[in-house]
Amino acid sequence: MRLLHTSDWHVGRTFHGRDLLAEQESVLGGLADLVVDERVDAVVVSGDLYDRAVPSAEAVAVCGRVLRRIADAGARIVITPGNHDSAPRLGAFAAFTPAGGLHLLTSMTDLHRPVVMADRHGPVALYGIPYLEPDPARAVFGDPELKGHSGVLGEAMRRIRADLADQPEGTRSVVLAHAFVVGGEACDSERTIAVGGVPHVPGKLFDGVDYAALGHLHGPQTLAEHLRYSGSPLAYSFSEARHRKSVWLVELDQGGLAGVERRELPVPRPLATLRGELAELLDDPAHEAVVNHFLSVELTDPARPLDAMRRLQKRFPHAVHMEWRPVGRIEAPRKYSEAVRGRDDEAVSCCFVEAVRGTEATPSERALLRSALAEVAGKERE
Structure with missing residues (x-):
């Protein structure tokens, strides 16, 4: 049997305010071609199908079209929710969707009940562990002594192993789980799942199954x-610029896990970062190679350039993030009380201008500030 391990689709997510639905539909819809080319029997999504608990109508429509393409390509689909999803909403029609080849494993109480598929070697049991927030999971499991993420996930795996022991001899097993396993490397686009303590869980919790398809980490x-993370299919932060976005092609034979291979995904728009003074960035032909990239820019001009983002976007239309970090800049005092101590209103205003822009207020600007302060003072006296 061949499985395609994916996770963290985050359908509906934006990138620094830019809509990504078209890019998401292109990349995710392409999984259907992998299903055909690699003779995939099932595609699994280990959490975070959507980016928010209540996705937009447009995000739901994109997800529906993608899942339809995968199903039409001949694969069954197994999904479990992540910390971004709403498990009750995602699983609202879970009792009916298996007829169409879509299995929504969203219930904590039924996480030990697998989807059972079969190949010429016999049955394969796929279990889905939804994201387990410790307090609600303790209540559902009826054990107040379970401690943190490790405790509730350990109980989930105990129940799965107990069910697996009752399956026919030779049954192979796959577990979908959305968790932060010790040894995994995080990036900036993941929402923390730390609730009431350490978010990490030990990898040994997944001992005893043939394959654990993990979700949550985006690399x-x-x-x-x-024991693997597939990562997200698209980059959702500049910290992922060096990721090779991919999915895992998992093969099970009579003895269990026969092999795992990486299949890289297309990159709709690459990410890049630039650093330097604005004039150099706008004029240097060496930067032509990143004109159509999503771009994060760090400006090093001694003084903050006026209208910098608009000027950058004239050359780099997909510049989405900018910071001003002048070389050798002396940071302003951290505390407001230190910044204003012993200064009159005009000095405080000029100090603010210098802190924001990196240059002192000009004589004409000082005159405007004095005029504005005098007008305010006159209104206060009235």
Whole structure:
């Protein structure tokens, strides 16, 4: 049997305010071609199908079209929710969707009930562990002694192993889980799942299954041969610029896990970062190679350039993030009380201008500030 391990689609997410639905539909819809080319039996999504608990109508429509393409390509689909999803909403029609080849494993109480598929070697049991927030999970499991993420996930795996022991001999097993496993490397686009303590869980919790398809971390990672993160299909932060976005092609034979191979995904728009003074960035032909990239820019001009983002976007239309970090700049005092101590209103105003712009207020600007302060003072006297 061949499985395609994916996770963290985050359909509906934006990138620094830019809509990504078209890019998401292009990349995710392309999974259907992989299904055909690699003879994939099932596609699994280990959490964070959507980017928010209540996705937009447009995000739901995109997701529906993508899932339809994958199903039409001949694969069954197994999904479990992540910390961005609403498990009750995602699983609202879970009792009916299996007829169409879509299995929504969203219930904590039923996480030990697998989707069972079969190949010529016999049955394969796929279990879905939804994201487990410790307090609600403790209540559902009826055990107040379970401690943190490790405790509730450990109980979930205990129940899965108990069910697996009752399955026919030779049944192979796959677990979908949305968690932060020790040894995984995080990036900037993941929302923390730390609730009431340490978010990490030990990898040994997944001992005893043939393959654990992990979700939550956005970089593809191998923690053990049977324990992997597929990562997100698109980059959602500039910290992911060096990621090779991909999915795992997992093959199971009669003895269990036979092998795992990476299949890289297309990059709709690459990410890049630039650093330097504005004039140099606008004029240097060496930067022509990143004109159509999503761009993060760090400006090093001694004084903050006027209208910098608009000017950048004339040359780099997909510049989405900018910071001004002048070389050798002396940071302003951290505390407001230190910044204003012993200064009159005019001095405080000029100090603010210098802190924001990096240059002192000009004589004409000082005159405007004095005029404005005098007008305010006159209104206060009235």
